[in-house]
Amino acid sequence: MSRPVPVATPLSRPFWDAARRGDLVVPHCPACGLRFLVPEPACPGCMSADWRYVPSAGRGTVYSVTVVHRAPGPGFETPFALAVIDLDEGGTLLSHVDAGDPDDVTIGMRVRVDFRPLTDEITLPYFVPVPGD
Amino acid sequence: MNGRQPVVVGVHATEQALSLPHRDAMGLALEAVRGAIEDAGLTPADVDGAQVDWPGPGGVPGEGSSWARMLGRDLRWTSDSMLDNAGSRGLLKAAAAVRAGFADTVVVGGCKLVSRGAGPVGAGVPLEFADVWGSYVVAQFALVAARHMHQYGTTAHQLAEVAATVRNNGTTNPEAMMYGRGPYTADDVLASRMVATPFHLLDCCIVGEGGAALVVTTAERARDLPHPPVAVLGGGMEYHQAAYANPALYREVGQLGRDAATRAYAMAGIGPQDVDVFSLYDPNSFEIIRQLEILGLCGEGEGGPLAASGAIAVGGKHPVNPDGGCLAYAWNGTQQMTLKVVEAVRQLRGTAVHQVEGAELAVVGNAGSGAQHYEMSVLGRIR
Numbered sequence: 001m002s003r004p005v006p007v008a009t010p011l012s013r014p015f016w017d018a019a020r021r022g023d024l025v026v027p028h029c030p031a032c033g034l035r036f037l038v039p040e041p042a043c044p045g046c047m048s049a050d051w052r053y054v055p056s057a058g059r060g061t062v063y064s065v066t067v068v069h070r071a072p073g074p075g076f077e078t079p080f081a082l083a084v085i086d087l088d089e090g091g092t093l094l095s096h097v098d099a100g101d102p103d104d105v106t107i108g109m110r111v112r113v114d115f116r117p118l119t120d121e122i123t124l125p126y127f128v129p130v131p132g133d
Numbered sequence: 134m135n136g137r138q139p140v141v142v143g144v145h146a147t148e149q150a151l152s153l154p155h156r157d158a159m160g161l162a163l164e165a166v167r168g169a170i171e172d173a174g175l176t177p178a179d180v181d182g183a184q185v186d187w188p189g190p191g192g193v194p195g196e197g198s199s200w201a202r203m204l205g206r207d208l209r210w211t212s213d214s215m216l217d218n219a220g221s222r223g224l225l226k227a228a229a230a231v232r233a234g235f236a237d238t239v240v241v242g243g244c245k246l247v248s249r250g251a252g253p254v255g256a257g258v259p260l261e262f263a264d265v266w267g268s269y270v271v272a273q274f275a276l277v278a279a280r281h282m283h284q285y286g287t288t289a290h291q292l293a294e295v296a297a298t299v300r301n302n303g304t305t306n307p308e309a310m311m312y313g314r315g316p317y318t319a320d321d322v323l324a325s326r327m328v329a330t331p332f333h334l335l336d337c338c339i340v341g342e343g344g345a346a347l348v349v350t351t352a353e354r355a356r357d358l359p360h361p362p363v364a365v366l367g368g369g370m371e372y373h374q375a376a377y378a379n380p381a382l383y384r385e386v387g388q389l390g391r392d393a394a395t396r397a398y399a400m401a402g403i404g405p406q407d408v409d410v411f412s413l414y415d416p417n418s419f420e421i422i423r424q425l426e427i428l429g430l431c432g433e434g435e436g437g438p439l440a441a442s443g444a445i446a447v448g449g450k451h452p453v454n455p456d457g458g459c460l461a462y463a464w465n466g467t468q469q470m471t472l473k474v475v476e477a478v479r480q481l482r483g484t485a486v487h488q489v490e491g492a493e494l495a496v497v498g499n500a501g502s503g504a505q506h507y508e509m510s511v512l513g514r515i516r
Binding site: 003004005006007008009012037038063064065066067068069070071072073076079080082084092093094095096107118122124 | 255259261262263264265266267268269271272275276277279280283326327328329330331378379380382383384
Protein backbone atom coordinates (compact mmCIF):
# COMPACT_ATOMS: atom_id res chain seq x y z
CA MET A 1 0.00 0.00 0.00
CA SER A 2 1.22 3.49 -0.79
CA ARG A 3 0.26 6.91 0.45
CA PRO A 4 -2.89 8.56 -0.93
CA VAL A 5 -2.25 10.16 -4.35
CA PRO A 6 -4.01 13.46 -5.11
CA VAL A 7 -6.60 13.25 -7.89
CA ALA A 8 -6.63 16.48 -9.90
CA THR A 9 -9.93 18.28 -10.39
CA PRO A 10 -10.80 21.00 -12.92
CA LEU A 11 -9.93 23.49 -10.15
CA SER A 12 -6.55 22.02 -9.31
CA ARG A 13 -5.21 20.65 -12.61
CA PRO A 14 -3.10 23.77 -13.40
CA PHE A 15 -1.50 23.49 -9.93
CA TRP A 16 -0.37 19.90 -10.54
CA ASP A 17 0.64 20.60 -14.17
CA ALA A 18 2.86 23.44 -12.94
CA ALA A 19 4.27 21.32 -10.12
CA ARG A 20 5.33 18.70 -12.66
CA ARG A 21 7.30 21.46 -14.46
CA GLY A 22 8.84 22.55 -11.15
CA ASP A 23 6.74 25.68 -10.72
CA LEU A 24 4.62 26.63 -7.72
CA VAL A 25 1.43 28.47 -8.69
CA VAL A 26 -1.21 29.91 -6.40
CA PRO A 27 -4.77 31.08 -7.04
CA HIS A 28 -4.94 34.90 -7.16
CA CYS A 29 -8.05 37.05 -7.36
CA PRO A 30 -7.52 40.23 -9.42
CA ALA A 31 -10.78 41.68 -8.08
CA CYS A 32 -9.74 41.77 -4.41
CA GLY A 33 -6.04 40.87 -4.55
CA LEU A 34 -6.29 37.76 -2.37
CA ARG A 35 -3.96 34.79 -2.90
CA PHE A 36 -5.42 31.61 -1.47
CA LEU A 37 -5.10 27.86 -1.21
CA VAL A 38 -6.67 25.38 -1.69
CA PRO A 39 -8.29 26.30 -5.05
CA GLU A 40 -12.00 27.04 -4.59
CA PRO A 41 -14.89 27.51 -7.03
CA ALA A 42 -14.78 31.24 -6.19
CA CYS A 43 -12.48 33.60 -4.29
CA PRO A 44 -12.91 33.25 -0.49
CA GLY A 45 -12.33 37.02 -0.22
CA CYS A 46 -14.99 38.36 -2.58
CA MET A 47 -16.72 35.33 -4.20
CA SER A 48 -15.44 36.27 -7.66
CA ALA A 49 -15.12 33.24 -9.93
CA ASP A 50 -12.55 35.11 -12.05
CA TRP A 51 -9.41 34.10 -10.16
CA ARG A 52 -6.27 32.92 -11.97
CA TYR A 53 -3.18 30.95 -11.05
CA VAL A 54 -0.08 33.14 -10.64
CA PRO A 55 3.52 32.06 -9.99
CA SER A 56 5.03 32.01 -6.51
CA ALA A 57 8.77 32.26 -5.87
CA GLY A 58 8.27 29.30 -3.53
CA ARG A 59 9.73 30.93 -0.42
CA GLY A 60 7.93 31.08 2.85
CA THR A 61 7.88 30.74 6.62
CA VAL A 62 6.77 27.85 8.84
CA TYR A 63 3.57 28.96 10.64
CA SER A 64 3.20 25.73 12.59
CA VAL A 65 4.68 22.24 12.62
CA THR A 66 3.99 18.84 14.16
CA VAL A 67 6.38 15.91 14.06
CA VAL A 68 4.19 12.96 13.17
CA HIS A 69 5.35 9.69 14.72
CA ARG A 70 2.18 7.70 14.05
CA ALA A 71 1.27 7.91 10.36
CA PRO A 72 -2.41 7.73 9.38
CA GLY A 73 -1.77 4.82 7.05
CA PRO A 74 0.84 2.95 5.02
CA GLY A 75 3.27 4.67 2.68
CA PHE A 76 4.70 7.21 5.10
CA GLU A 77 8.16 7.06 6.56
CA THR A 78 7.96 8.27 10.16
CA PRO A 79 8.75 10.54 11.85
CA PHE A 80 8.08 13.42 9.45
CA ALA A 81 7.59 17.16 9.94
CA LEU A 82 4.06 18.10 8.82
CA ALA A 83 4.03 21.86 8.51
CA VAL A 84 1.90 24.82 7.54
CA ILE A 85 3.81 27.19 5.24
CA ASP A 86 2.91 30.86 4.73
CA LEU A 87 4.19 31.79 1.25
CA ASP A 88 5.85 35.21 1.03
CA GLU A 89 3.44 36.51 -1.63
CA GLY A 90 0.38 35.14 0.18
CA GLY A 91 -1.31 31.78 0.33
CA THR A 92 -0.84 29.05 2.93
CA LEU A 93 -0.35 25.36 2.33
CA LEU A 94 0.25 22.09 4.09
CA SER A 95 3.49 20.27 3.28
CA HIS A 96 6.48 18.49 4.75
CA VAL A 97 9.64 20.32 5.68
CA ASP A 98 12.65 18.09 5.10
CA ALA A 99 15.38 19.31 7.42
CA GLY A 100 17.08 15.96 7.87
CA ASP A 101 15.98 15.63 11.51
CA PRO A 102 12.25 16.52 11.68
CA ASP A 103 12.72 17.79 15.25
CA ASP A 104 14.90 20.57 13.80
CA VAL A 105 11.91 22.15 12.02
CA THR A 106 10.71 25.15 14.02
CA ILE A 107 7.97 27.73 13.83
CA GLY A 108 9.30 30.81 12.05
CA MET A 109 11.86 28.83 10.03
CA ARG A 110 12.49 30.16 6.52
CA VAL A 111 11.89 27.54 3.81
CA ARG A 112 11.80 27.14 0.04
CA VAL A 113 9.89 24.75 -2.17
CA ASP A 114 11.59 21.55 -3.31
CA PHE A 115 9.60 19.55 -5.86
CA ARG A 116 9.73 15.76 -5.66
CA PRO A 117 7.86 13.41 -8.01
CA LEU A 118 5.38 11.01 -6.41
CA THR A 119 3.89 9.47 -9.58
CA ASP A 120 4.05 10.25 -13.31
CA GLU A 121 1.14 12.64 -12.82
CA ILE A 122 1.81 14.12 -9.41
CA THR A 123 4.89 16.01 -8.25
CA LEU A 124 4.72 17.25 -4.67
CA PRO A 125 5.86 20.64 -3.33
CA TYR A 126 8.02 19.70 -0.35
CA PHE A 127 9.90 22.42 1.52
CA VAL A 128 13.48 22.58 2.79
CA PRO A 129 15.11 25.07 5.17
CA VAL A 130 16.90 28.12 3.79
CA PRO A 131 19.76 28.73 6.22
CA GLY A 132 20.54 32.38 6.86
CA ASP A 133 17.41 33.68 5.11
CA MET B 134 -41.29 29.88 32.10
CA ASN B 135 -42.79 29.87 28.60
CA GLY B 136 -44.83 26.71 27.99
CA ARG B 137 -42.91 25.99 24.77
CA GLN B 138 -39.52 26.35 26.49
CA PRO B 139 -37.52 23.39 25.10
CA VAL B 140 -36.40 20.91 27.73
CA VAL B 141 -34.48 17.63 27.69
CA VAL B 142 -36.56 14.95 29.37
CA GLY B 143 -34.87 11.71 28.33
CA VAL B 144 -31.33 10.50 27.70
CA HIS B 145 -29.74 7.14 26.97
CA ALA B 146 -26.18 5.99 26.37
CA THR B 147 -25.65 2.45 25.07
CA GLU B 148 -22.64 0.45 26.15
CA GLN B 149 -19.45 2.08 24.86
CA ALA B 150 -16.40 -0.02 24.05
CA LEU B 151 -13.29 -0.05 21.89
CA SER B 152 -15.10 -2.63 19.79
CA LEU B 153 -18.63 -4.07 19.95
CA PRO B 154 -18.32 -7.02 17.54
CA HIS B 155 -21.60 -8.50 18.81
CA ARG B 156 -23.55 -5.31 17.96
CA ASP B 157 -24.40 -3.49 14.73
CA ALA B 158 -25.05 0.20 14.13
CA MET B 159 -28.79 -0.25 13.55
CA GLY B 160 -29.23 -2.23 16.74
CA LEU B 161 -27.33 0.35 18.75
CA ALA B 162 -29.39 3.19 17.22
CA LEU B 163 -32.63 1.35 18.06
CA GLU B 164 -31.48 0.81 21.64
CA ALA B 165 -30.49 4.48 22.00
CA VAL B 166 -33.86 5.69 20.72
CA ARG B 167 -35.92 3.21 22.78
CA GLY B 168 -33.81 3.98 25.85
CA ALA B 169 -34.16 7.76 25.61
CA ILE B 170 -37.93 7.55 25.05
CA GLU B 171 -38.32 5.17 27.99
CA ASP B 172 -36.14 7.38 30.20
CA ALA B 173 -38.45 10.28 29.30
CA GLY B 174 -41.47 8.27 30.46
CA LEU B 175 -42.93 8.43 26.97
CA THR B 176 -43.93 5.91 24.30
CA PRO B 177 -42.67 5.88 20.67
CA ALA B 178 -46.01 7.27 19.45
CA ASP B 179 -45.51 10.37 21.66
CA VAL B 180 -42.51 11.34 19.52
CA ASP B 181 -43.32 13.42 16.43
CA GLY B 182 -39.79 14.34 15.39
CA ALA B 183 -36.70 12.21 14.72
CA GLN B 184 -33.20 13.55 14.07
CA VAL B 185 -31.61 10.14 14.28
CA ASP B 186 -29.02 8.27 12.18
CA TRP B 187 -30.53 5.48 10.11
CA PRO B 188 -27.63 3.22 9.17
CA GLY B 189 -29.82 0.35 7.94
CA PRO B 190 -30.28 -2.46 7.03
CA GLY B 191 -33.98 -1.83 6.49
CA GLY B 192 -35.65 1.47 5.65
CA VAL B 193 -33.56 3.73 3.41
CA PRO B 194 -30.02 4.13 4.80
CA GLY B 195 -29.29 7.78 5.59
CA GLU B 196 -32.96 8.82 5.38
CA GLY B 197 -34.30 10.02 8.72
CA SER B 198 -37.93 9.46 7.80
CA SER B 199 -37.20 5.74 8.04
CA TRP B 200 -37.85 6.26 11.77
CA ALA B 201 -41.57 6.93 11.14
CA ARG B 202 -42.23 3.20 10.80
CA MET B 203 -40.30 2.44 14.00
CA LEU B 204 -42.12 5.12 16.00
CA GLY B 205 -45.44 3.98 14.58
CA ARG B 206 -46.66 7.39 13.48
CA ASP B 207 -46.21 10.07 10.85
CA LEU B 208 -43.37 12.43 11.71
CA ARG B 209 -43.53 16.23 11.70
CA TRP B 210 -39.77 16.82 11.82
CA THR B 211 -36.73 14.88 10.66
CA SER B 212 -33.13 15.22 9.47
CA ASP B 213 -30.90 13.23 7.14
CA SER B 214 -27.56 14.65 8.23
CA MET B 215 -25.27 12.88 10.65
CA LEU B 216 -24.07 16.09 12.35
CA ASP B 217 -27.64 17.36 12.67
CA ASN B 218 -28.39 14.22 14.67
CA ALA B 219 -25.92 14.69 17.49
CA GLY B 220 -24.79 16.86 20.35
CA SER B 221 -25.43 20.56 20.73
CA ARG B 222 -26.13 21.01 17.01
CA GLY B 223 -28.81 18.32 17.03
CA LEU B 224 -30.18 19.57 20.33
CA LEU B 225 -30.36 23.22 19.21
CA LYS B 226 -32.11 22.31 15.94
CA ALA B 227 -34.61 20.13 17.82
CA ALA B 228 -35.10 22.88 20.42
CA ALA B 229 -35.73 25.43 17.67
CA ALA B 230 -38.32 23.12 16.10
CA VAL B 231 -40.04 22.57 19.44
CA ARG B 232 -39.98 26.27 20.31
CA ALA B 233 -41.43 27.19 16.90
CA GLY B 234 -44.10 24.51 17.08
CA PHE B 235 -42.95 22.44 14.09
CA ALA B 236 -42.90 19.46 16.44
CA ASP B 237 -43.67 18.80 20.09
CA THR B 238 -41.30 16.00 21.03
CA VAL B 239 -38.10 15.22 19.12
CA VAL B 240 -35.62 12.39 19.58
CA VAL B 241 -32.01 13.13 18.60
CA GLY B 242 -29.15 10.67 18.35
CA GLY B 243 -28.18 7.37 16.79
CA CYS B 244 -25.13 5.35 16.02
CA LYS B 245 -22.80 5.06 13.05
CA LEU B 246 -19.94 2.65 13.52
CA VAL B 247 -16.79 4.29 12.26
CA SER B 248 -13.95 2.79 14.14
CA ARG B 249 -13.93 -0.97 13.64
CA GLY B 250 -10.42 -1.55 12.35
CA ALA B 251 -10.17 2.02 11.07
CA GLY B 252 -6.91 2.94 12.79
CA PRO B 253 -6.15 6.66 13.04
CA VAL B 254 -9.23 8.70 12.22
CA GLY B 255 -9.22 10.90 9.13
CA ALA B 256 -11.73 13.14 7.40
CA GLY B 257 -13.76 10.27 5.96
CA VAL B 258 -13.56 11.68 2.41
CA PRO B 259 -10.50 12.05 0.15
CA LEU B 260 -8.82 15.45 0.54
CA GLU B 261 -6.57 16.37 -2.38
CA PHE B 262 -4.19 18.75 -0.58
CA ALA B 263 -4.13 17.07 2.84
CA ASP B 264 -4.14 13.25 2.65
CA VAL B 265 -0.92 13.01 0.63
CA TRP B 266 0.96 14.72 3.47
CA GLY B 267 -0.23 12.27 6.10
CA SER B 268 -2.63 14.73 7.63
CA TYR B 269 -5.23 13.30 10.00
CA VAL B 270 -7.25 14.38 13.00
CA VAL B 271 -4.52 14.19 15.66
CA ALA B 272 -2.00 15.98 13.43
CA GLN B 273 -4.41 18.80 12.52
CA PHE B 274 -5.18 19.52 16.18
CA ALA B 275 -1.44 19.27 16.88
CA LEU B 276 -0.73 22.08 14.40
CA VAL B 277 -3.07 24.36 16.35
CA ALA B 278 -1.73 23.31 19.75
CA ALA B 279 1.89 23.79 18.63
CA ARG B 280 1.19 27.37 17.57
CA HIS B 281 -0.58 28.15 20.88
CA MET B 282 2.43 26.79 22.76
CA HIS B 283 4.75 28.91 20.60
CA GLN B 284 2.77 32.12 21.10
CA TYR B 285 1.81 31.80 24.76
CA GLY B 286 4.32 29.45 26.35
CA THR B 287 1.73 26.75 26.99
CA THR B 288 3.68 23.65 28.07
CA ALA B 289 3.53 19.94 27.36
CA HIS B 290 3.25 19.46 31.12
CA GLN B 291 0.09 21.60 31.24
CA LEU B 292 -1.39 19.48 28.44
CA ALA B 293 -0.45 16.35 30.38
CA GLU B 294 -2.12 17.66 33.56
CA VAL B 295 -5.36 18.09 31.60
CA ALA B 296 -5.14 14.59 30.15
CA ALA B 297 -4.42 13.03 33.54
CA THR B 298 -7.26 14.89 35.27
CA VAL B 299 -9.92 13.93 32.72
CA ARG B 300 -8.60 10.38 32.27
CA ASN B 301 -8.72 9.81 36.00
CA ASN B 302 -12.44 10.65 36.00
CA GLY B 303 -12.83 7.73 33.60
CA THR B 304 -10.68 5.45 35.73
CA THR B 305 -13.46 5.39 38.35
CA ASN B 306 -16.49 5.56 36.03
CA PRO B 307 -17.83 2.00 35.49
CA GLU B 308 -19.40 3.06 32.15
CA ALA B 309 -16.08 4.33 30.79
CA MET B 310 -14.09 2.44 28.17
CA MET B 311 -10.99 3.02 30.28
CA TYR B 312 -12.64 2.08 33.60
CA GLY B 313 -10.06 0.61 35.94
CA ARG B 314 -7.14 1.85 33.81
CA GLY B 315 -4.95 4.34 35.63
CA PRO B 316 -4.92 6.53 37.63
CA TYR B 317 -2.40 8.57 35.67
CA THR B 318 -0.05 11.36 36.60
CA ALA B 319 1.09 14.07 34.19
CA ASP B 320 4.45 12.28 34.08
CA ASP B 321 2.70 9.07 32.94
CA VAL B 322 1.16 11.05 30.06
CA LEU B 323 4.54 12.53 29.12
CA ALA B 324 6.12 9.07 29.26
CA SER B 325 3.60 7.55 26.83
CA ARG B 326 4.76 7.27 23.23
CA MET B 327 4.63 10.29 20.94
CA VAL B 328 1.83 10.33 18.34
CA ALA B 329 2.29 13.80 16.79
CA THR B 330 4.11 16.52 18.71
CA PRO B 331 3.02 17.86 21.15
CA PHE B 332 0.55 14.98 21.68
CA HIS B 333 1.59 11.81 23.44
CA LEU B 334 -0.65 8.74 23.26
CA LEU B 335 -2.36 9.60 26.56
CA ASP B 336 -3.02 13.18 25.36
CA CYS B 337 -5.29 11.71 22.67
CA CYS B 338 -8.82 10.35 22.93
CA ILE B 339 -9.74 6.75 22.53
CA VAL B 340 -11.56 5.49 19.43
CA GLY B 341 -14.48 3.18 20.01
CA GLU B 342 -18.09 2.29 19.33
CA GLY B 343 -21.46 3.03 20.84
CA GLY B 344 -24.67 5.04 20.46
CA ALA B 345 -26.66 7.67 22.35
CA ALA B 346 -29.92 9.60 22.15
CA LEU B 347 -31.92 12.29 23.90
CA VAL B 348 -35.53 13.50 23.88
CA VAL B 349 -36.52 17.18 23.71
CA THR B 350 -40.04 18.41 24.39
CA THR B 351 -41.82 21.48 25.79
CA ALA B 352 -41.74 22.52 29.45
CA GLU B 353 -45.51 22.17 29.44
CA ARG B 354 -45.39 18.56 28.21
CA ALA B 355 -42.60 17.80 30.70
CA ARG B 356 -44.72 18.63 33.77
CA ASP B 357 -45.98 15.09 34.36
CA LEU B 358 -42.84 13.26 33.21
CA PRO B 359 -40.66 11.36 35.70
CA HIS B 360 -37.37 13.27 35.61
CA PRO B 361 -36.82 16.93 36.45
CA PRO B 362 -36.67 18.65 33.04
CA VAL B 363 -33.41 20.23 31.89
CA ALA B 364 -33.98 23.47 30.00
CA VAL B 365 -32.12 24.44 26.82
CA LEU B 366 -31.38 28.01 27.94
CA GLY B 367 -29.10 29.12 25.11
CA GLY B 368 -26.84 28.07 22.31
CA GLY B 369 -24.61 29.13 19.48
CA MET B 370 -22.74 27.61 16.55
CA GLU B 371 -19.73 28.72 14.54
CA TYR B 372 -18.28 27.31 11.28
CA HIS B 373 -14.96 28.50 9.84
CA GLN B 374 -14.79 26.14 6.88
CA ALA B 375 -15.40 22.52 5.97
CA ALA B 376 -13.30 19.94 7.74
CA TYR B 377 -9.60 19.47 6.92
CA ALA B 378 -9.56 20.59 3.24
CA ASN B 379 -7.28 23.37 4.49
CA PRO B 380 -5.14 23.06 7.60
CA ALA B 381 -6.58 24.50 10.79
CA LEU B 382 -4.57 27.68 11.46
CA TYR B 383 -4.41 29.02 15.00
CA ARG B 384 -4.73 32.61 13.75
CA GLU B 385 -8.04 31.71 12.10
CA VAL B 386 -9.60 29.15 14.42
CA GLY B 387 -7.70 29.40 17.70
CA GLN B 388 -10.49 31.44 19.22
CA LEU B 389 -13.30 29.87 17.20
CA GLY B 390 -16.36 29.44 19.41
CA ARG B 391 -15.91 32.67 21.37
CA ASP B 392 -18.70 34.35 19.41
CA ALA B 393 -20.96 31.30 19.81
CA ALA B 394 -20.30 31.28 23.56
CA THR B 395 -20.92 35.01 23.94
CA ARG B 396 -24.28 34.68 22.20
CA ALA B 397 -25.21 31.53 24.11
CA TYR B 398 -24.48 33.11 27.50
CA ALA B 399 -26.45 36.24 26.57
CA MET B 400 -29.41 34.13 25.49
CA ALA B 401 -29.30 32.25 28.79
CA GLY B 402 -28.80 35.45 30.78
CA ILE B 403 -25.70 34.07 32.50
CA GLY B 404 -21.93 34.51 32.47
CA PRO B 405 -19.20 31.87 32.27
CA GLN B 406 -18.48 32.07 36.00
CA ASP B 407 -22.09 30.98 36.71
CA VAL B 408 -21.59 27.59 35.02
CA ASP B 409 -21.24 24.66 37.44
CA VAL B 410 -20.04 21.94 35.07
CA PHE B 411 -18.60 21.77 31.55
CA SER B 412 -19.04 18.88 29.12
CA LEU B 413 -16.44 19.69 26.46
CA TYR B 414 -15.02 18.07 23.36
CA ASP B 415 -11.69 16.50 24.26
CA PRO B 416 -10.18 14.75 21.24
CA ASN B 417 -6.94 15.71 22.95
CA SER B 418 -5.78 17.55 26.05
CA PHE B 419 -5.15 20.85 24.27
CA GLU B 420 -8.71 21.31 23.00
CA ILE B 421 -9.87 21.68 26.63
CA ILE B 422 -7.26 24.40 27.23
CA ARG B 423 -8.48 26.23 24.11
CA GLN B 424 -12.11 25.99 25.20
CA LEU B 425 -11.39 27.44 28.66
CA GLU B 426 -10.32 30.55 26.74
CA ILE B 427 -13.15 30.80 24.22
CA LEU B 428 -15.75 30.05 26.89
CA GLY B 429 -14.57 33.16 28.74
CA LEU B 430 -13.07 31.46 31.81
CA CYS B 431 -9.72 33.16 31.12
CA GLY B 432 -8.07 35.32 28.50
CA GLU B 433 -6.48 34.13 25.25
CA GLY B 434 -3.24 32.32 26.02
CA GLU B 435 -4.12 31.80 29.70
CA GLY B 436 -5.80 28.40 29.30
CA GLY B 437 -2.71 26.32 30.04
CA PRO B 438 -2.04 27.64 33.56
CA LEU B 439 -5.76 27.67 34.41
CA ALA B 440 -6.27 24.06 33.26
CA ALA B 441 -3.21 22.86 35.15
CA SER B 442 -4.24 24.67 38.35
CA GLY B 443 -6.74 22.01 39.38
CA ALA B 444 -9.69 24.13 38.20
CA ILE B 445 -11.03 21.45 35.85
CA ALA B 446 -11.18 18.64 38.45
CA VAL B 447 -14.58 17.49 39.71
CA GLY B 448 -14.01 19.44 42.94
CA GLY B 449 -12.45 22.41 41.13
CA LYS B 450 -13.81 25.81 40.14
CA HIS B 451 -14.69 24.79 36.56
CA PRO B 452 -15.19 21.00 36.46
CA VAL B 453 -14.69 19.55 32.96
CA ASN B 454 -15.86 16.12 31.79
CA PRO B 455 -16.54 14.35 35.10
CA ASP B 456 -17.47 11.22 33.07
CA GLY B 457 -13.93 10.91 31.69
CA GLY B 458 -14.76 12.55 28.36
CA CYS B 459 -13.54 11.29 25.01
CA LEU B 460 -10.15 10.73 26.64
CA ALA B 461 -11.43 7.91 28.86
CA TYR B 462 -15.22 7.47 28.75
CA ALA B 463 -16.03 7.25 25.03
CA TRP B 464 -15.38 8.57 21.56
CA ASN B 465 -17.66 6.81 19.11
CA GLY B 466 -17.77 8.99 16.01
CA THR B 467 -20.51 11.59 15.82
CA GLN B 468 -22.54 10.39 18.79
CA GLN B 469 -19.78 11.27 21.24
CA MET B 470 -21.31 14.73 20.85
CA THR B 471 -24.61 13.41 22.23
CA LEU B 472 -22.77 11.75 25.12
CA LYS B 473 -21.65 15.27 26.13
CA VAL B 474 -25.31 16.26 26.47
CA VAL B 475 -26.14 13.02 28.30
CA GLU B 476 -23.49 13.77 30.94
CA ALA B 477 -24.66 17.38 31.33
CA VAL B 478 -28.27 16.23 31.81
CA ARG B 479 -27.24 13.64 34.39
CA GLN B 480 -25.25 16.29 36.26
CA LEU B 481 -28.26 18.62 36.33
CA ARG B 482 -30.54 15.80 37.46
CA GLY B 483 -28.04 15.01 40.21
CA THR B 484 -27.53 11.42 39.01
CA ALA B 485 -24.03 11.54 37.47
CA VAL B 486 -21.38 8.99 38.44
CA HIS B 487 -19.04 11.79 39.53
CA GLN B 488 -21.62 14.33 40.63
CA VAL B 489 -20.70 18.02 40.85
CA GLU B 490 -22.59 18.93 44.00
CA GLY B 491 -25.62 21.14 43.44
CA ALA B 492 -24.99 21.61 39.70
CA GLU B 493 -27.64 23.92 38.25
CA LEU B 494 -26.02 25.18 35.03
CA ALA B 495 -24.03 23.19 32.48
CA VAL B 496 -22.31 24.00 29.20
CA VAL B 497 -21.97 21.47 26.39
CA GLY B 498 -19.24 22.23 23.85
CA ASN B 499 -18.85 20.15 20.68
CA ALA B 500 -16.18 20.85 18.11
CA GLY B 501 -14.18 19.24 15.36
CA SER B 502 -11.45 19.33 12.73
CA GLY B 503 -8.89 21.33 14.52
CA ALA B 504 -11.33 23.00 15.53
CA GLN B 505 -12.98 24.51 12.46
CA HIS B 506 -16.48 24.24 13.92
CA TYR B 507 -17.99 24.78 17.37
CA GLU B 508 -21.44 24.05 18.74
CA MET B 509 -22.33 25.10 22.25
CA SER B 510 -25.41 24.87 24.41
CA VAL B 511 -26.28 26.10 27.89
CA LEU B 512 -28.48 23.75 29.93
CA GLY B 513 -30.12 24.46 33.27
CA ARG B 514 -32.11 22.68 35.94
CA ILE B 515 -35.67 23.95 36.26
CA ARG B 516 -36.54 24.42 39.93
